[in-house]
Amino acid sequence: MIKFERFTLDNGLRVIFHKDATTPMVVVNTLYDVGARDESEDKTGFAHLFEHLMFGGSVNIPEFDTPLQMAGGENNAFTSNDITNYYDVLPAKNIETGLWLESDRMLSLAFTPKSLEVQRSVVIEEFKQRYLNQPYGDVWLELRPLVYKSHPYKWATIGKEISHIEEATMDDVKGFFKKHYNPSNAILCIAGNIEFEDVKSLTQKWYGDIPAVEKTVRNLPVEPKQTEFREKTIKRKVPTNAFYYAFRMVDRNHSDYLTIDVLSDSLGRDKSSRLYLSIKKEQNLASSIGAYITGSIDEGLLVISGKLNDGVSFQELDNALWKELELLSNELVPADELERLKIKIQTSKEFSDQGLLNRAMNLSMYELLSGAEKINEESEIYGRITPKDIQRVAKEVLVKTNCSLLKVKAENAE
Amino acid sequence: MPNRTLQPELIAIDSIDFVAPKKHQLSDTVSLYHMKDVPDETSRFDLYFDAGVCRGQKGIATFVNGLILSGTKEKTSNQIQSEINSLGGFLDSGISVENSVLSVYCLREYLPTIFKSVIHAIQGVTFEAKEVKEYLADRKQNLQISREKVGYLAQQNFREKLFASNERYSYTLSENDIETTSISELKAFHEKHYLNGLTKVVLVGDLSKNVVDEILDACKPMISSNPDVFTDKIENESGKFEQEKEGAVQSAIRLGRILFNKNHPDYMDFLILNTLLGDYFGSRLMTNIREDKGYTYGIGSMVAELNSTGYFLIATEVGSDVKTETLKEIQFEIEQLQSELVPNDELELVRNYMLGQLLKSADGPYAMTDLFLSAEMHGKSLDFYNDALEAIGSITSERIQELAKKYLKWDQFSIVTVG
Numbered sequence: 001m002i003k004f005e006r007f008t009l010d011n012g013l014r015v016i017f018h019k020d021a022t023t024p025m026v027v028v029n030t031l032y033d034v035g036a037r038d039e040s041e042d043k044t045g046f047a048h049l050f051e052h053l054m055f056g057g058s059v060n061i062p063e064f065d066t067p068l069q070m071a072g073g074e075n076n077a078f079t080s081n082d083i084t085n086y087y088d089v090l091p092a093k094n095i096e097t098g099l100w101l102e103s104d105r106m107l108s109l110a111f112t113p114k115s116l117e118v119q120r121s122v123v124i125e126e127f128k129q130r131y132l133n134q135p136y137g138d139v140w141l142e143l144r145p146l147v148y149k150s151h152p153y154k155w156a157t158i159g160k161e162i163s164h165i166e167e168a169t170m171d172d173v174k175g176f177f178k179k180h181y182n183p184s185n186a187i188l189c190i191a192g193n194i195e196f197e198d199v200k201s202l203t204q205k206w207y208g209d210i211p212a213v214e215k216t217v218r219n220l221p222v223e224p225k226q227t228e229f230r231e232k233t234i235k236r237k238v239p240t241n242a243f244y245y246a247f248r249m250v251d252r253n254h255s256d257y258l259t260i261d262v263l264s265d266s267l268g269r270d271k272s273s274r275l276y277l278s279i280k281k282e283q284n285l286a287s288s289i290g291a292y293i294t295g296s297i298d299e300g301l302l303v304i305s306g307k308l309n310d311g312v313s314f315q316e317l318d319n320a321l322w323k324e325l326e327l328l329s330n331e332l333v334p335a336d337e338l339e340r341l342k343i344k345i346q347t348s349k350e351f352s353d354q355g356l357l358n359r360a361m362n363l364s365m366y367e368l369l370s371g372a373e374k375i376n377e378e379s380e381i382y383g384r385i386t387p388k389d390i391q392r393v394a395k396e397v398l399v400k401t402n403c404s405l406l407k408v409k410a411e412n413a414e
Numbered sequence: 415m416p417n418r419t420l421q422p423e424l425i426a427i428d429s430i431d432f433v434a435p436k437k438h439q440l441s442d443t444v445s446l447y448h449m450k451d452v453p454d455e456t457s458r459f460d461l462y463f464d465a466g467v468c469r470g471q472k473g474i475a476t477f478v479n480g481l482i483l484s485g486t487k488e489k490t491s492n493q494i495q496s497e498i499n500s501l502g503g504f505l506d507s508g509i510s511v512e513n514s515v516l517s518v519y520c521l522r523e524y525l526p527t528i529f530k531s532v533i534h535a536i537q538g539v540t541f542e543a544k545e546v547k548e549y550l551a552d553r554k555q556n557l558q559i560s561r562e563k564v565g566y567l568a569q570q571n572f573r574e575k576l577f578a579s580n581e582r583y584s585y586t587l588s589e590n591d592i593e594t595t596s597i598s599e600l601k602a603f604h605e606k607h608y609l610n611g612l613t614k615v616v617l618v619g620d621l622s623k624n625v626v627d628e629i630l631d632a633c634k635p636m637i638s639s640n641p642d643v644f645t646d647k648i649e650n651e652s653g654k655f656e657q658e659k660e661g662a663v664q665s666a667i668r669l670g671r672i673l674f675n676k677n678h679p680d681y682m683d684f685l686i687l688n689t690l691l692g693d694y695f696g697s698r699l700m701t702n703i704r705e706d707k708g709y710t711y712g713i714g715s716m717v718a719e720l721n722s723t724g725y726f727l728i729a730t731e732v733g734s735d736v737k738t739e740t741l742k743e744i745q746f747e748i749e750q751l752q753s754e755l756v757p758n759d760e761l762e763l764v765r766n767y768m769l770g771q772l773l774k775s776a777d778g779p780y781a782m783t784d785l786f787l788s789a790e791m792h793g794k795s796l797d798f799y800n801d802a803l804e805a806i807g808s809i810t811s812e813r814i815q816e817l818a819k820k821y822l823k824w825d826q827f828s829i830v831t832v833g
Contacts, residue, residue, distance in 0.1 A: 022453060023777050024430075060418035065695050067421045070763050072770020074695070091770050096422035104418055121708025125664070129711050129731050133664045135562040205416050237661065239558035272492070272499040281492060287552045307555065340500040347502035347521050350456050354780070 001376055002359055005196055006367075009203065011212035012184030016363050016372055017199045018191040020356055026192030027357050028088040028098035030106070031364040033187075034180035035082040036159075037152040037220060037298065045123070045159020048079040049168055050176055052119040054086065056111030058104040071097040079157050082297040083368065089357060092193040096202060103206035106186065109177050116170060123165050127158050135238045136408060146232050147246050147404045151223035151298060182213035187367050191360040223248075223299060230404040235411050240287070241308040242408040243317060247397050252297045253370050258378065259385050259393045260293060264302050265341045266333060266390065267291035267324075272340065275304065278324050285312045285320055297369065302397055314407055328394035332387035345382050427769040430776050430803065432796040434786055435616070438630055444637045446615040447790070448626055449783045457522035457619025458780070459529055459629075461536075464638045465607035466512040468582040468645075472591040474603045477546075479509040480553065481600065482516065482608070484545040486538030491545055497531040511583055512644055512721050513613065522619040526628060533632050536608055541600045554592050564659055565731060568666035568832040571655060575828035576670065576725055578651035612636040618783050646722035648672050654829040665737040665833030669744070670727035671826050675719040676792040680817060682805040684726075687817050688717050690764045691751065692728055698747045699728070707743065709736045721791065726821070734833050741829070751818035755811040768806050772799065 005017045039046045054077065055064045068075055073090025088098040131137045140156050148154035159165055188207070190199050226248050250256050268275045268291030275289045289306030308317060352358050366375045396402075435449035467475045483505075485491040498505055501524035506517040516536070520528050560566040570586040577583035615633055617626065650672045674681055692699040692715025699713045713730035732740045775785045776799070789798045 024773055025777055066763060069694065069696050069767040069770075070421070071424055072427060072766050072773065074767075074771065074774075089774065091425075091427055091773055093425040094422075094770075097424065100416075100418070100422050107418075118705060118708040122704055122711055125709070125731075125733055126711040128663045128733065133564065133662060133731075135559050209415055238562065240555055270499050271495040277492060284548065287555050309551070310555075336500070340496075340502075343502035343521075343524075344499065347504065347519070350454060350521060351504075351519060354454065354456055354778070356777075 002353060002363065004363055004372055005199075006372060007200065009183065009207055011208070011210055012215065013203075013207050013210070014187045014367060015199070015203050016187065016189040016367055017196055018189065018359055018363055019194070019196065020191060020359075021193055023193050023356055024092055025089055025356060026092040026095045026098070026190065026194055027360040028090075028095065028102055029189040029191070029357070029360040029364050030086045030102050031187045031189070031361075031368060032084045032086075032181060033185045033368060034084055035080050036155065036157040037081050038180065038218065039152065039155075041152070041155070041160075043164055043168070043172060044155045044161075045157075045165045046168065046172065046176055047084055048157050048159070049119065049123050049165055050173060051077050051079045051084050051086075052123055053109065053111050053115060053173060054105055056115035056119065057109070058101075059108035059110045061101060061104050064101055064105065067097055068101055073098060081153055081157055083365070085361060085364070087357060087361065095190070095192075095194060096206075099202055099206040102188075103210065106181060106183065106207070107210050109181075113170060116168070116173065120165055120168060123158075124162055127162055127165070131156075131158060136236070136242055138236075139242075139244060139406065139408060142232065142234055143244055143246055143404070143406045146230055146406060147226075147248065147301060148223055150221040152220060153223075153296065153298065179216055183207065183210050184213060184215040187364045189360045189364040189367075191356055191363070220298070226402055226404075229400045231407070232405070233407040233409055235409045238408060238410050240310075241314065241410055243306060243308065243314065244406040244408075245304040245321070246404045246406070247302040247399075248402050249293065249300055249302050249397050251299045252295070256393050258381055259389045260302060260397060262338070262341055262345070262382070262385055263328065263390055263393055263397065264291045264293050265344065266328065266337065268304060269341070269344065274324055274327075275306075275321070279306070279317070279320055283320055285309060285317050322400075325394075325398040329391065329398060331391075333390045335387065338385070338387055338390070342382055342385075346379065349379060424766070426766075427773055430773050430799070432776055432785070432799050433782050434796050435618075435783055438626070440615075440630065440633060441637050443642050444613055446617065446626075446630055446633065447783070447786070448617040448621070449779045450620060452522075452618060452620050452779045455521050455523070456519070457525045457617070457621065458517060458519050459525065459618075460515055460517045460614075460616040461532075461612060462614035462616075463514045463516075463608055464611040464613050464640050464642075465514040465603070466510055467585060468511050469607055470603050471599070472585060473587050473595065474599050475514065475607070476509055476587065477550070477553070477595055478600050478603050478608070479507060479514045481541060481546060481549050482507065482539060483532070483535045484539060484549065485542055486535060486540055488538070489535070494531060494535045498528055501528055503528045511577075522621060525619060525621065526625050529629055530632065537636070539604060541597050541604070543597065546597055546600070550592050550595065554589055557587060557589060557592070564662050564664060564666040564833040567657060567659065568668045568830050571657060571832060572668035572670070572727075572828065572830040575653075575655055575830060576650045576672065577648055578828075579647070579649040580645060583645075583648060606640070609636060611638045611640060613638045613642070616783065616787065618779055644721035648723055650725070650828045652826050652828055655831075657830075657832045659833050662833035663734055664731045665734045665831055666729075666731045667737065667740060667829075667831050668727065668729050669827050669829040670725055671821075671828065673717065673724050673726045673821060675722070675724035676789065676794055676798065680821075681717075682802055683809055683813055684817050684821060685717055686764060686768065686806060686809050687751070687814050688715055688726070689768055690756065690760070690814065691715050691747065694764075694767055696763065696767075698750070699744065702747055703730070703732075703740060703743050707736075707739075709733060709740050709743075719788075719792070737831055737833070741831075745824055748818065748822045748824065752815065752822065754815075756814050758811070761809070761811055761814070765806050765809070769803065772802065772806075
């Protein structure tokens with residue numbers, strides 16, 4: 001059970017406080033309700049580029065990192081298709097430096113043209129390092145537009161293409177800040193060894209005078225229901241053929257979301273999962289195979305991916321895979337299998353809750369989704385899932401017309 | 415209105431509570447360490463074996479590590495995995511040049527049962543032909559994929575030059591070695607380095623005395639009787655070594671030299687120099703090569719420790735067109751440290767940052783256990799960290815310069831690039 005307090009400042013900033021008296025540290029986590037899905041299609045990669053610029057100085061502070069390091073702290077940030085999350089971990093007694101820095105960059109940015117130029121290069125190197133210069137690195141750049149035709153999930157957080165980042169102007173970036181970086185679009189979570197009264201007075205002191213801005217209403221194109229099987233083959237300079245089956249699934253707040261999570265675990269979480277045992281160990285068709293869900297806020301994906309063994313064709317794998325998928329639609333998952341999956345979920349939650357930073361990030365994320373209380377309710381919801389529930393969602397999700405298949409073919413293979 | 419132009423007052427870190435796990439001695443050289451004070455239901459155990467890469471010919475140690483749960487006379491690999499997974503256990507196994515470690519994370523109520531399964535699996539592994547064949551085929555495929563990564567290639571080439579004087583340490587896996595491995599070699603290695611090779615056991619979790627006693631008993635038959643000796647005589651081959659990789663849009667750079675570990679009197683002060691040069695976001699290398707030039711997504715330096723020696727390393731991946739410029743800038747930053755004294759405000763920044771990070775490294779039972787183990791490996795107690803607090807507080811710019819001149823000589827580095 002993760003205990004927390006919650007209040008909202010007059011300017012709309014939501015604050016979550018979680019006390020942990022066993023740690024000498026404190027976490028200041030700021031989640032902004034903006035991600036790559038909020039970009040326009042001709043200017044992708046902006047939310048992420050912007051995250052880099054948030055370290056280039058704010059209205060009253062020339063540079064972000066140095067004062068935080070001076071306080072013994074460190075920080076980082078990440079951008080997803082849904083959100084942008086910034087965190088600072090520092091000794092609890094120096095918390096005020098964290099609030100001073102974070103509130104100033106919520107107030108207004110002040111990065112220089114040089115900073116924009118440098119961060120453009122840094123992000124382009126990141127693009128190369130993660131997506132272009134790795135075997136299979138560009139798979140998601142290909143898979144997204146195969147699955148999503150309307151919804152902005154069709155491009156990756158890093159952007160559709162390097163040119164969008166190269167062409168970003170100062171005006172673009174300023175406009176982005178104005179629209180998305182304000183108190184009503186943020187959730188601040190403070191976690192660690194500090195008193196609630198201090199949290200209230202310190203947040204009022206540092207954030208209270210940031211002007212309120214009306215929250216932008218998000219109006220994203222809805223992805224129409226998929227009605228036909230889609231398939232694409234790309235040839236790459238890789239040593240081994242690889243496959244990615246993507247099945248459309250419900251959004252993060254849907255009541256079936258956690259059930260489909262369990263379904264994906266049954267298919268491919270670990271070395272006791274169905275696909276691992278059948279496709280790899282028994283039939284020896286793949287060298288690796290796994291399944292997971294993307295976990296996005298809007299309608300997401302259940303993905304089954306792996307690499308073929310030498311001499312095995314995509315077709316052989318496909319036949320064997322669909323047989324396994326049909327089993328889940330036709331037969332109930334045995335009780336002991338479901339029990340195993342639930343213990344694993346419970347264990348990973350216990351370990352995830354171990355870390356102070358994890359707790360702070362998760363509280364912020366749940367608050368955005370449907371209220372931070374949910375962080376303590378999911379275990380019970382997982383517990384109530386029955387074999388019949390799994391079968392029901394399997395019948396809806398694991399269907400050919402709901403599936404997009406990306407094959408990566410080794411250039412020199414047959 | 416708060417004054418936003420002034421940083422709020424800082425409070426210095428003057429002391430840190432370091433907590434040692436309880437030691438249970440299994441033999442003169444082998445102990446079990448138990449960190450009991452865990453406020454939740456989580457737990458972990460680690461089994462350390464004298465079974466690192468350097469203990470076997472070619473890839474043998476790596477293969478035995480990868481096959482350690484591949485089945486016994488009584489149980490298949492699937493059954494062993496099922497025993498662990500059905501109780502929610504997460505398995506993590508790793509091998510380095512000098513040891514191999516097998517860890518399990520699970521809820522504490524299941525730890526005794528999972529521990530027994532794992533110990534039996536390790537003791538009874540039969541290296542059945544089908545399992546070995548499949549594992550080696552996977553290993554080969556993984557190797558082929560890794561070889562497409564400039565970072566992997568540079569790391570391997572760097573190892574060869576760094577450990578040049580010792581072929582057991584400089585060994586890098588080849589397809590030929592995967593193809594020519596024999597089951598009898600695997601069995602012989604297993605007998606010597608696992609059945610009689612347990613060098614350390616670590617438990618984290620609120621476990622009862624009974625549970626700990628049972629684990630101690632279960633470990634006894636496997637205690638290592640091998641001499642606990644590792645070489646301290648390794649020399650790197652200095653010079654510049656370049657490999658082309660067709661089509662690469664980035665080049666990987668690795669450069670460094672053999673250095674020392676916690677047992678050397680210059681270690682702690684050098685660690686401060688290392689942080690300043692390349693081990694935090696505001697470091698000289700990051701500030702210049704990422705934040706000023708935009709050549710890379712990241713660049714870092716580190717001091718890595720072995721049992722009887724250690725090494726210094728700078729690693730980065732940069733745009734292929736700026737490889738030469740990056741090397742020039744790295745050399746420039748090192749020469750700056752040798753020719754000019756570090757300004758006081760920068761030294762204070764590094765000092766405060768390191769103290770904060772040390773505080774964080776001691777936060778919570780898992781982090782604290784790992785911090786303890788890092789000292790224990792070199793025969794040090796937690797006093798090492800109290801001494802570190804003092805060293806960080808009292809380091810001078812002159813001392814930094816002295817160490818930079820002494821240990822960061824460009825012509826002594828092995829410099830490797832791929833891409």
